[in-house]
Structure formats: structure tokens, C-alpha cells
Amino acid sequence: MSAITHLQFLESEAIYILRETAAQFQKPALLFSGGKDSIVMAWLARKAFYPSKLPFPLLHVDTGHNFPEAMEYRDWFVQEIGANLTVGLVQKSIDDGRVQEEKGHNASRNKLQTVTLLDTIEEHQYDACLGGGRRDEEKARAKERFFSHRDEFGQWDPKNQRPELWNIFNGRKHFGEHFRVFPLSNWTEMDIWQYIRQENIPLPSLYFSHQRKIIERHGQLLDASTGIIPLLDEEKPKVKEMTIRFRTVGDATCTGAVESTASTIDEIVAEVAAARQTERGTRADDKRSETAMEDRKKEGYF
Amino acid sequence: MDLLVNPTESSLLRFTTAGSVDDGKSTLIGRLLYDSKSIFEDQLLAVEESSKRRGDAHVNLALLTDGLRAEREQGITIDVAYRYFATPKRKFIIADTPGHIQYTRNMVTGASTADLAIILIDARLGVIEQTMRHTYLASLLRIGHIVLAVNKMDLVNFDQAVYDKIVGDFQAFAKGLDNLPQVTPIPMSALNGDNVVDKSASTPWYTGPSLLQHLETVQVHSETAADEARFAVQWVIRPISDRKDAKLGNLHDYRGFAGRMASGTFRMGDEVLVYPSAMKSKITGIHTYEGPQPEAIPQLSYSITVADEIDTSRGGMIVKANEPAQTSQEFDAMICWFSDKKILKPRGRFHLRHTTNDVRAIVTDVLYKVNISTLEKTVESKEFHLNDIGCIRIRCASPIFFDPYSKNRTTGSFVLVDEQTNNTVAAGMIQRSVGGDDFEDPGSAI
Ligand SMILES: Nc1nc2c(ncn2[C@@H]2O[C@H](COP(=O)(O)OP(=O)(O)OP(=O)(O)O)[C@@H](O)[C@H]2O)c(=O)[nH]1
Numbered sequence: 015m016s017a018i019t020h021l022q023f024l025e026s027e028a029i030y031i032l033r034e035t036a037a038q039f040q041k042p043a044l045l046f047s048g049g050k051d052s053i054v055m056a057w058l059a060r061k062a063f064y065p066s067k068l069p070f071p072l073l074h075v076d077t078g079h080n081f082p083e084a085m086e087y088r089d090w091f092v093q094e095i096g097a098n099l100t101v102g103l104v105q106k107s108i109d110d111g112r113v114q115e116e117k118g119h120n121a122s123r124n125k126l127q128t129v130t131l132l133d134t135i136e137e138h139q140y141d142a143c144l145g146g147g148r149r150d151e152e153k154a155r156a157k158e159r160f161f162s163h164r165d166e167f168g169q170w171d172p173k174n175q176r177p178e179l180w181n182i183f184n185g186r187k188h189f190g191e192h193f194r195v196f197p198l199s200n201w202t203e204m205d206i207w208q209y210i211r212q213e214n215i216p217l218p219s220l221y222f223s224h225q226r227k228i229i230e231r232h233g234q235l236l237d238a239s240t241g242i243i244p245l246l247d248e249e250k251p252k253v254k255e256m257t258i259r260f261r262t263v264g265d266a267t268c269t270g271a272v273e274s275t276a277s278t279i280d281e282i283v284a285e286v287a288a289a290r291q292t293e294r295g296t297r298a299d300d301k302r303s304e305t306a307m308e309d310r311k312k313e314g315y316f
Numbered sequence: 317m318d319l320l321v322n323p324t325e326s327s328l329l330r331f332t333t334a335g336s337v338d339d340g341k342s343t344l345i346g347r348l349l350y351d352s353k354s355i356f357e358d359q360l361l362a363v364e365e366s367s368k369r370r371g372d373a374h375v376n377l378a379l380l381t382d383g384l385r386a387e388r389e390q391g392i393t394i395d396v397a398y399r400y401f402a403t404p405k406r407k408f409i410i411a412d413t414p415g416h417i418q419y420t421r422n423m424v425t426g427a428s429t430a431d432l433a434i435i436l437i438d439a440r441l442g443v444i445e446q447t448m449r450h451t452y453l454a455s456l457l458r459i460g461h462i463v464l465a466v467n468k469m470d471l472v473n474f475d476q477a478v479y480d481k482i483v484g485d486f487q488a489f490a491k492g493l494d495n496l497p498q499v500t501p502i503p504m505s506a507l508n509g510d511n512v513v514d515k516s517a518s519t520p521w522y523t524g525p526s527l528l529q530h531l532e533t534v535q536v537h538s539e540t541a542a543d544e545a546r547f548a549v550q551w552v553i554r555p556i557s558d559r560k561d562a563k564l565g566n567l568h569d570y571r572g573f574a575g576r577m578a579s580g581t582f583r584m585g586d587e588v589l590v591y592p593s594a595m596k597s598k599i600t601g602i603h604t605y606e607g608p609q610p611e612a613i614p615q616l617s618y619s620i621t622v623a624d625e626i627d628t629s630r631g632g633m634i635v636k637a638n639e640p641a642q643t644s645q646e647f648d649a650m651i652c653w654f655s656d657k658k659i660l661k662p663r664g665r666f667h668l669r670h671t672t673n674d675v676r677a678i679v680t681d682v683l684y685k686v687n688i689s690t691l692e693k694t695v696e697s698k699e700f701h702l703n704d705i706g707c708i709r710i711r712c713a714s715p716i717f718f719d720p721y722s723k724n725r726t727t728g729s730f731v732l733v734d735e736q737t738n739n740t741v742a743a744g745m746i747q748r749s750v751g752g753d754d755f756e757d758p759g760s761a762i
């Protein structure tokens with residue numbers, strides 16, 4: 015691969031996958047969280063079908079625990095790329111009695127998202143969901159195919175994945191089954207940042223250094239300014255004003271911040287290059303057990 | 317962490333590991349990532365903790381890639397893991413594949429997109445059947461470069477005689493292969509890192525490069541601009557709008573064929589054939605989101621417009637008028653059979669997926685199977701069981717447009733899909749058409 019750069023290769027591969035998804039499925043949707051990976055994926059989708067509009071909607075599984083900046087960005091971005099947006103509300107799954115809210119001060123809606131996602135897929139009859147997952151994020155993801163088959167219960171069977179050879183992607187399925195498709199499988203966190211820089215993609219302000227009230231809990235820096243995370247009485251005096259940014263943006267209750275003064279893309283690229291921790295190292299949901307991600311994926315998680 | 321590579325000039329190398337179970341493939345990848353400082357602290361901490369919990373004598377670097385619960389419990393690799401790292405010289409995509417014979421399909425999956433294969437051998441055991449099987453598969457898939465990693469040299473006192481014998485045995489076997497890849501042997505200890513990133517003091521008799529030095533500099537062949545131009549149509553872009561686009565003008569009549577250049581180059585005005593009809597036309601537009609482009613180059617994605625109202629859509633293909641593809645309904649192909657539940661035999665029916673095509677197909681004959689240890693063709697049985705390799709004749713419900721696999725990895729490859737389960741049950745490499753043109757593939761796999 016001499017003539018083209020690695021970013022050109024990754025971009026073209028992702029566009030190829032996005033087009034395969036549109037062509038092989040009846041009703042795909044693109045999972046859009048407002049995080050940088052789903053932003054890059056939607057950006058690539060606009061390129062893939064240009065000059066047409068996106069042939070599928072963006073789907074946001076909304077935990078209700080959002081940073082306001084992320085929601086503002088979401089609505090601006092959807093407009094900017096001319097896409098349609100569908101929202102699945104975790105709050106609705108709770109109100110309908112489909113799931114029960116976790117208790118305690120470490121409660122997270124991260125796990126509940128799976129039910130909302132599967133319910134939304136069923137309600138709209140989506141047969142493929144495009145996800146921004148990357149194989150470098152986590153050791154179970156490193157094993158997953160571009161076209162990841164899910165049975166009618168939404169479950170992943172890691173020991174029985176379809177062989178995926180050359181550039182041939184097999185999206186054949188029985189009624190009721192569906193697929194998760196990951197166009198960014200081969201991208202690393204650094205690739206994402208270098209691409210954002212190359213393309214000049216606007217991002218939610220959360221990714222850049224800012225001042226925020228923070229509470230440190232189990233070695234994690236959590237948001238204490240929005241009130242989304244309930245504080246224990248003994249924690250209240252420990253809240254500190256810090257200079258931080260977020261490396262991933264997801265559900266506010268399990269997204270940890272990092273201390274950082276990086277306020278431009280160039281500074282972030284330099285910071286990512288020097289980082290000693292994975293970006294998921296800031297996420298509480300992966301720390302619950304050694305195979306937490308695999309277990310969640312088997313149940314139908316992203 | 318991911319070292320800063322210059323995004324405008326870095327090249328990418330994709331490689332895979334292969335070899336028998338427990339030869340040290342995953343450990344080697346772990347060592348390569350570790351010694352090239354591509355492991356994060358929290359990843360290392362997690363591996364150290366699990367190693368301790370499991371009572372391993374040392375930090376088990378294989379746990380960096382063996383990520384599934386079942387793999388960690390059994391200490392083996394089951395499915396291919398993809399890992400990424402970069403040095404200032406190059407970006408790498410690694411496929412770490414299982415050595416266990418039961419999971420050969422996952423090895424083939426990892427190898428199908430690789431430019432180079434590292435074949436490991438346990439220095440105590442030498443060349444064994446699984447070494448031969450994987451070498452054969454690598455050559456069948458036309459991986460042009462092999463690193464022969466003679467591993468666990470620490471267990472044979474870094475003895476040069478042991479190393480020389482294994483290299484000799486391997487080369488004797490490899491001579492029998494038709495597409496002889498370039499072989500670079502390296503003595504190693506994946507466990508201790510000898511000759512992985514840095515040259516080892518324990519092998520003063522070895523004068524070649526370390527593994528990483530070799531990976532950073534090896535030149536691999538991939539699709540070039542000089543090859544015949546091949547562009548399979550994935551999707552037709554029809555905005556159905558009277559909008560005026562800033563870069564492309566009025567979209568009312570816009571009809572672009574979306575796809576990726578598999579090989580070769582198109583320029584504006586090139587005379588082309590458009591399959592399935594093979595009608596002649598001319599290229600009138602090569603578009604990306606960035607606007608009109610002067611040419612389409614290998615591996616990049618485009619939307620292409622042609623001069624005439626030609627009927628094509630997904631499954632069609634655009635080629636240069638003076639470089640037609642082969643068109644045939646029936647052809648011979650080498651296949652690897654992947655199913656442990658089903659058997660392939662004459663009259664078997666499948667969905668055949670080739671480029672962006674999906675057609676019904678029937679196996680008209682089994683020509684021979686290959687005995688992996690002797691490389692001989694056998695005709696005793698016409699049935700393929702799990703992991704069998706051989707040559708079949710297959711007929712499609714409608715013609716496909718292809719090249720022999722020896723000429724083009726994209727237009728020469730296909731998979732077979734089981735009609736009941738929809739599982740991918742075979743990988744196929746086309747050799748020659750039957751009945752159609754009298755083309756003979758000179759470098760057929762055997
Ligand atoms: N002494 C020694 N042991 C090694 C070396 N390389 C690997 N091992 C050990 O060999 C065993 C198997 O290593 P793995 O890396 O899991 O082997 P593998 O080839 O990936 O096995 P599969 O993926 O299951 O085919 C482990 O206990 C390793 O610690 C080496 O160079 N020297």
C-alpha cells in the first residue's frame with residue numbers, strides 16, 4: 015500500500031463498509047451518541063453517499079444522563095449533515111417497566127441502554143445498526159467482525175462468528191435476526207484524532223480543556239457540576255474545580271475526565287500520543303470485571 | 317499508545333501470525349507490542365493481575381490478545397484478534413490467529429487480508445503438520461512474504477544447529493509449493509524478547525535483522541496502479557433532486573456508480589466496459605465528497621458516472637475497454653471448507669458471494685482434494701469435511717465477472733454461504749473458467 019496514506023486507506027475502507035450496509039440491508043440505522051467515533055462515522059457516511067443524503071437515520075439511545083453540551087452538539091450536527099434523527103429513551107424503558115434503575119450512588123444507566131436499544135430496533139424494524147466501535151478499544155472488541163451477527167435476542171456469539179474474508183461481507187440473515195456493523199473497526203484512537211484534524215471536524219466542547227467541578231471517586235474524575243451524579247454527603251466538601259477534558263463522551267455517570275490543558279486538536283493529538291492509559295481506562299463500566307465488555311456484548315450491548 | 321506517525325506519508329503493513337497451537341504466536345504479538353511501547357499502563361496492569369490470579373510463572377503476554385473468556389480459561393486462541401501499533405516508520409495491522417486445527421477458518425480469515433505472514437515454529441518440535449498446513453494456506457492465499465520465526469530458542473540453548481536444521485526442513489517443504497513466497501527466517505524467543513524488537517546477544521551467529529526491523533522495511537506488493545482496472549459497483553447514487561450542488565451542479569440526472577477501485581486506474585474520458593452487459597461507454601465523472609477528481613486510484617472509494625444510459629447496479633463491474641474481465645457461469649476454484657456441521661459434495665447448492673455479487677451456485681464436480689503433508693492431489697473422496705482443501709468445479713445461476721485469483725485477490729475470490737443457516741462455509745479462489753475463454757491460469761495453486 016504505497017501510494018495512499020493510512021488515513022486514506024481507513025477512510026476508503028469505512029466508506030466501503032457503509033455502502034455495503036446500505037446495499038445489503040432493508041432498514042439500517044447509524045448509532046449516534048455524540049461521541050467522537052460516532053461523529054467520525056456519520057461524517058464518513060455523508061461522504062459515502064454524496065451527493066445523495068444519508069440513506070439511513072441516525073439513532074440516539076438516550077440515557078437521559080447527558081452533558082448539555084453533547085445534546086446541543088447533537089442537534090446542530092444532525093442539521094448540519096442533513097440527516098434524520100431517531101431517539102430511543104432509556105427513561106421510557108424505565109417508565110414502561112422494561113428495566114429497573116440501578117440503585118446506590120454508583121448507579122449507571124449504561125447497562126439499561128441495551129434493553130432500550132433492542133426495543134428501539136424492534137419498534138422500528140431496523141435490521142442493521144452501524145456502530146462506532148473500534149477494535150483497539152477493548153480486548154473483546156478486538157475479536158469482533160465488521161459485520162457482527164446477532165440472533166433474534168440481539169446476542170453476540172463470540173465463539174461462532176462467521177469467517178470474514180477479503181472484502182466480502184456476508185449480511186444474510188433470517189427474519190428477526192440483525193447485524194451490528196463497525197466501519198471503524200481498524201481505526202485507533204490516534205487515527206480518529208488525526209482524521210478529525212485533517213478534516214477539520216467540529217467537536218463538542220467537552221473534548222477540549224475546560225474548568226469543571228469534579229469529584230474524585232475510585233480513582234475516577236467525575237462530573238460534579240451538572241448534578242447528574244448524586245453526591246454522598248461526605249463527598250460534597252471534596253468537590254474541586256479542575257482543568258480537565260473528556261477523552262470519551264458517553265453517559266455522564268460513567269465517563270471519567272482527565273486533567274488536561276489541551277485546548278486545540280493539535281494539543282490533543284500530542285496528548286494522545288503521550289498517553290499511558292487507554293481511553294476506556296476512564297470508564298467505570300469496563301472495570302466491573304475482567305470480561306465485562308464481552309458479557310455485555312453477549313447480551314446485545316453495542 | 318499510538319506513536320505519532322506522519323499521517324501524510326506513513327504506509328500500512330498488514331500481517332498475520334500462523335503456526336501450530338502453543339508455538340507462541342500470541343506471546344510474540346504481546347512481546348512486539350510491549351517492547352515497541354504500544355501497551356498502555358492499564359492494559360499491562362490488567363494482564364499482570366490476571367497472570368497472578370491464574371498462577372502463571374511470569375506475566376502472560378498472550379493475555380493481551382487472547383481477550384475472550386473461553387480463550388483465557390483454556391490458554392489458547394480461538395478467534396482472530398486484531399491489534400494495531402505504529403512506529404515512526406510504519407503503521408501495522410496485526411491479525412493474531414489460532415493455531416488449533418479446529419479453528420483453521422479463523423486463521424484463513426486473518427490471512428486473507430495480510431501482506432505478510434509470520435509462521436512460528438517451536439524450536440523443540442521443528443516443522444510439523446500444522447506448520448505445513450498454514451504455510452500451504454498462506455501460499456494458496458498468495459501472501460508473498462513469510463517470516464519463519466523459529467521460536468522458543470531459549471529452550472534449545474540458542475543452538476544454531478537446531479535452527480539451521482529447522483530452516484532447512486522448512487525450505488525443503490516450501491520448494492514443493494507453486495507460489496513460493498519470499499522466506500525470511502529469524503531465531504527468536506517471544507517469551508524473553510530475543511530478536512523481536514532488538515537484536516539478541518544470545519544469537520551472535522545470526523546476522524539478519526530483528527523481527528521489527530524487518531517489518532519496518534520489507535517491501536510488499538499490493539494492488540498497483542499498473543494492474544488492470546477493476547471497479548465493482550456497490551450501490552447506485554441517485555439523489556432524485558433538482559438541487560444544485562456546489563461541486564457537481566444540477567443533480568436532476570445524476571446517476572453515480574459507487575464502489576472502490578480494486579486495482580488499476582481510471583481517468584476522465586477512459587473507454588470502459590460496463591458489466592453485466594459489457595457495453596462500451598466512457599468515463600464522464602470521478603467523484604468524491606471533495607468534488608470531481610482527475611483519476612481513480614487503487615483502494616480508494618468513488619462515485620463514477622459514464623456517458624451512456626447503461627443498465628448496471630450492485631453486482632455490476634466497470635473495467636477498461638482493452639482489459640476485459642472474464643465472464644463465465646462455470647469455473648474451477650480452490651476452496652477451504654469451514655463447516656463442522658455440513659459436508660460439501662457434488663450437487664451441493666450455495667449462495668456464492670463474489671465482489672458485490674450474490675448468485676445461486678451448484679457444485680458440479682469435485683476435481684481433487686489436497687493432502688496437506690505431501691501436497692499430493694487425491695481423488696479418493698469427493699466429500700469435503702471441516703478444514704479440507706481442494707479443487708471444485710462450480711456453476712452459477714448467472715455469469716460472474718472475474719479474474720483468476722493469481723492475477724487479482726479481489727476479483728478472484730469468493731465465499732460460499734449455506735442456504736439454510738446463512739453461514740459462510742467456504743473460501744474460494746478462482747483458477748479458470750470452464751467452457752468460456754480458453755484461458756489457462758499459469759500459476760494455478762498446485
Ligand atoms: N520458553 C518459552 N516459552 C514460550 C515462548 N513463546 C511462548 N512461550 C510459551 O508457550 C505457551 C503458548 O504460548 P501462546 O503465545 O499462547 O501460543 P499460541 O501460538 O498463541 O497458541 P494458540 O494461539 O492457541 O495457537 C505459553 O505458555 C507461552 O508462555 C518462548 O519463546 N520461550
Ligand SMILES: [Mg+2]
Binds near residue numbers: 378382393412413415
Ligand atoms: Mg494464540
